[in-house]
Amino acid sequence: MGDEFDYQRVMDILGSREQFTQGDVACAYGALLGGCTFFAGYPITPATEIAESLARLMPRIGGVCAQMEDEIASISAVIGAAWTGRRAMTATSGPGFSLMQENIGYACMTETPCVIIDVQRSGPSTGQPTEPAQGDMMQARWGTHGDHALIALAPASVQECVDLTRLAFDLAEQYRTPVLVMTDGEVGHMREKIALPTAEQVTLRERRRPTMPSDQFVPFRAVQGRVPEMADFGTGYHTYVTGLTHDERGLPATDDAAVHTQLVARLCGKIEDAVAELTRVEIDNDEGATVGLVSYGISSRSAAGAVKLLRLQGVPVSHLRLVTVLPFPEQAVREFAAPLERIVVPELNLGQICHTVREAVEGTAVVEKVARIGGEIIQPAAIVRAVQEGGQPVRSG
Amino acid sequence: MFNKAEKIREKYIREEMWPSIFCTGCGIGNVLSYTMRALDELKLDIDRCVFCSGIGCSSRLPGYIEADGLHTTHGRAIAFATGVKLAAPDLNVVVFTGDGDLAGIGGNHFIHAARRNADLTVICVNNFNYGMTGGQVSPTTPVAAVATTAPYGNLEEPFDLCRLAIGAGAPYVARWTVGYPYETIEAIKNALAKPGFAFVELLMPCPTGYGKENEQREPAVAWQWYKENTITRGDLGRLDPEQRAANRKIVVGTLWDVQKPEYTARWAEFVQSL
Ligand SMILES: Cc1ncc(C[n+]2csc(CCOP(=O)(O)OP(=O)(O)O)c2C)c(N)n1
Ligand code: SF4
Ligand SMILES: [Mg+2]
Numbered sequence: 001m002g003d004e005f006d007y008q009r010v011m012d013i014l015g016s017r018e019q020f021t022q023g024d025v026a027c028a029y030g031a032l033l034g035g036c037t038f039f040a041g042y043p044i045t046p047a048t049e050i051a052e053s054l055a056r057l058m059p060r061i062g063g064v065c066a067q068m069e070d071e072i073a074s075i076s077a078v079i080g081a082a083w084t085g086r087r088a089m090t091a092t093s094g095p096g097f098s099l100m101q102e103n104i105g106y107a108c109m110t111e112t113p114c115v116i117i118d119v120q121r122s123g124p125s126t127g128q129p130t131e132p133a134q135g136d137m138m139q140a141r142w143g144t145h146g147d148h149a150l151i152a153l154a155p156a157s158v159q160e161c162v163d164l165t166r167l168a169f170d171l172a173e174q175y176r177t178p179v180l181v182m183t184d185g186e187v188g189h190m191r192e193k194i195a196l197p198t199a200e201q202v203t204l205r206e207r208r209r210p211t212m213p214s215d216q217f218v219p220f221r222a223v224q225g226r227v228p229e230m231a232d233f234g235t236g237y238h239t240y241v242t243g244l245t246h247d248e249r250g251l252p253a254t255d256d257a258a259v260h261t262q263l264v265a266r267l268c269g270k271i272e273d274a275v276a277e278l279t280r281v282e283i284d285n286d287e288g289a290t291v292g293l294v295s296y297g298i299s300s301r302s303a304a305g306a307v308k309l310l311r312l313q314g315v316p317v318s319h320l321r322l323v324t325v326l327p328f329p330e331q332a333v334r335e336f337a338a339p340l341e342r343i344v345v346p347e348l349n350l351g352q353i354c355h356t357v358r359e360a361v362e363g364t365a366v367v368e369k370v371a372r373i374g375g376e377i378i379q380p381a382a383i384v385r386a387v388q389e390g391g392q393p394v395r396s397g
Numbered sequence: 398m399f400n401k402a403e404k405i406r407e408k409y410i411r412e413e414m415w416p417s418i419f420c421t422g423c424g425i426g427n428v429l430s431y432t433m434r435a436l437d438e439l440k441l442d443i444d445r446c447v448f449c450s451g452i453g454c455s456s457r458l459p460g461y462i463e464a465d466g467l468h469t470t471h472g473r474a475i476a477f478a479t480g481v482k483l484a485a486p487d488l489n490v491v492v493f494t495g496d497g498d499l500a501g502i503g504g505n506h507f508i509h510a511a512r513r514n515a516d517l518t519v520i521c522v523n524n525f526n527y528g529m530t531g532g533q534v535s536p537t538t539p540v541a542a543v544a545t546t547a548p549y550g551n552l553e554e555p556f557d558l559c560r561l562a563i564g565a566g567a568p569y570v571a572r573w574t575v576g577y578p579y580e581t582i583e584a585i586k587n588a589l590a591k592p593g594f595a596f597v598e599l600l601m602p603c604p605t606g607y608g609k610e611n612e613q614r615e616p617a618v619a620w621q622w623y624k625e626n627t628i629t630r631g632d633l634g635r636l637d638p639e640q641r642a643a644n645r646k647i648v649v650g651t652l653w654d655v656q657k658p659e660y661t662a663r664w665a666e667f668v669q670s671l
Pocket of ligand 1: 453454497498499524526
């Protein structure tokens with residue numbers, strides 16, 4: 001089962017290249033244009049429209065779409081499907097994301113490519129189901145137990161829901177890892193104009209599969225770089241996949257400290273050491289600025305608004321938007337911070353990524369936050385005020 | 398017979414995994430050899446089989462088979478297997494699971510998969526306890542049996558896994574003990590051949606976990622218990638009505654076998670119809 005992709009077949013179903021639609025629907029479009037042919041999910045506001053869109057579209061391109069009994073089953077089915085060679089995805093929001101955590105760790109440990117969209121809503125617990133938030137960012141980093149690394153992207157627009165979901169599938173295959181698309185209820189439900197990519201713009205990065213005879217293939221040995229080739233189930237390679245600590249053959253070696261250390265170091269290293277090539281940031285530097293904003297997702301739009309207002313008033317301010325949030329673009333943030341005295345981080349939570357920013361700049365600039373919860377997005381004026389009068393302090397948690 | 402067993406072992410077993418982790422007197426090895434025999438007799442292409450499992454002693458089974466295997470998280474084997482099957486309907490997907498894995502933490506996936514009726518063969522090794530973690534009470538532990546977390550005897554009613562499967566919609570359901578090799582092999586063959594969710598419960602002695610507190614520590618005694626405390630459906634039918642009503646033994650045999658539309662075939666038809 002290869003991931004044969006037929007651009008025209010997908011576009012025949014999606015319709016015109018230019019559309020006016022919702023972020024959630026755009027995620028579904030991005031998935032199909034990213035070669036996704038398997039979706040399993042469970043309804044939850046504000047992510048349900050992704051499942052509803054794919055329930056409608058997926059069978060029309062010959063793919064599979066299943067509503068499972070819960071989110072644990074959804075991520076399980078996605079991982080199972082990925083091992084047959086498919087590009088597979090699930091989509092959820094906070095409560096479901098919590099339920100998926102154990103198996104996200106399983107996907108890290110077994111190096112299973114998959115995409116998980118978290119349309120963040122206000123928590124903890126059931127919280128404010130219909131309200132946007134960015135409260136799952138630390139869960140994205142550390143939600144599953146044990147040392148691990150993965151990739152997280154943060155769309156800030158409906159267009160980016162298409163583009164980053166599409167990209168997520170390529171990155172998942174390239175690094176053999178779960179990739180999280182961390183959107184939110186605002187981006188998920190707002191409507192904007194999108195332009196779908198042309199056939200030339202869509203070239204899928206194929207999964208690297210073994211070509212050697214099966215008796216020579218060592219399923220978890222990385223021959224080239226640190227990502228092993230992946231043999232699809234059913235192709236005669238007889239791969240044993242386990243979440244237990246395993247040697248390069250994939251066989252359990254649970255009481256061997258060296259095997260465990262080597263394995264986990266490789267799994268973390270293959271992502272963390274690729275941070276330079278994974279870094280996607282948008283930088284809007286202002287000559288002479290001593291204050292900068294670091295933002296991501298929906299809050300970066302508030303930040304961009306604040307930058308405009310400040311510059312109109314003649315206040316120089318720089319802005320860095322994180323498109324890749326994990327692995328954290330530490331170097332890019334540090335360089336951005338070099339000329340700055342203060343950095344303000346606006347987030348729809350009580351302060352999550354601001355800590356990572358503070359760690360990255362290591363005291364070269366003071367990091368402050370504009371933290372907002374309750375369901376409304378941050379007003380640019382609040383960020384303007386923080387730049388001019390000082391933001392909220394970031395304290396060690 | 399011996400020669401044949403040797404050949405089957407050579408053909409299907411992942412030699413690097415030997416010796417197994419199973420205790421002396423444990424029945425899991427038998428489940429493995431019966432499954433291999435069933436596969437062999439059906440001449441299934443091992444390259445097109447995927448063995449999925451959750452967590453537990455019984456869930457270690459896929460590791461011993463030279464084939465594709467997916468040893469997943471506790472309770473989730475059927476959900477993973479559903480993903481494999483829906484994504485690649487041509488593969489033969491087999492699930493090995495334990496009573497705790499299937500009916501405790503994984504109960505929801507079990508009933509929903511039976512309802513959905515995708516073509517899976519689920520083999521549940523029921524040893525009446527959580528063997529791997531050292532003998533805790535499970536959803537199938539009999540009332541009054543002792544477990545490390547029911548030290549004064551179990552007060553909860555156990556599940557009848559087969560009735561649960563039938564109630565949830567499984568088209569094929571059978572129960573045997575590992576003391577019935579030929580019947581078990583037949584049941585596994587039937588389950589593999591059944592298009593749809595096929596469930597085989599295998600009662601099995603666990604001298605280490607369940608046995609130690611319930612007078613079945615000695616493997617020979619444990620195996621004897623299963624002989625004495627089960628009755629085949631055929632034998633039960635031959636009893637007079639009074640004796641039948643008084644029967645307290647566990648009934649083994651083919652308990653359900655009906656035809657139902659299989660899910661992946663329905664999905665393929667539906668996609669074709671669009
Ligand atoms: C989420 C989770 N909870 C608990 C455990 C610990 N655990 C490992 S095996 C097991 C019980 C297995 O029992 P069963 O499925 O009956 O298998 P057996 O060992 O008896 O064959 C438990 C509770 C775990 N691995 N994961
Ligand atoms: S604990 Fe019980 S089930 Fe596990 S290997 Fe030992 S005897 Fe078998
Ligand atoms: Mg058990």
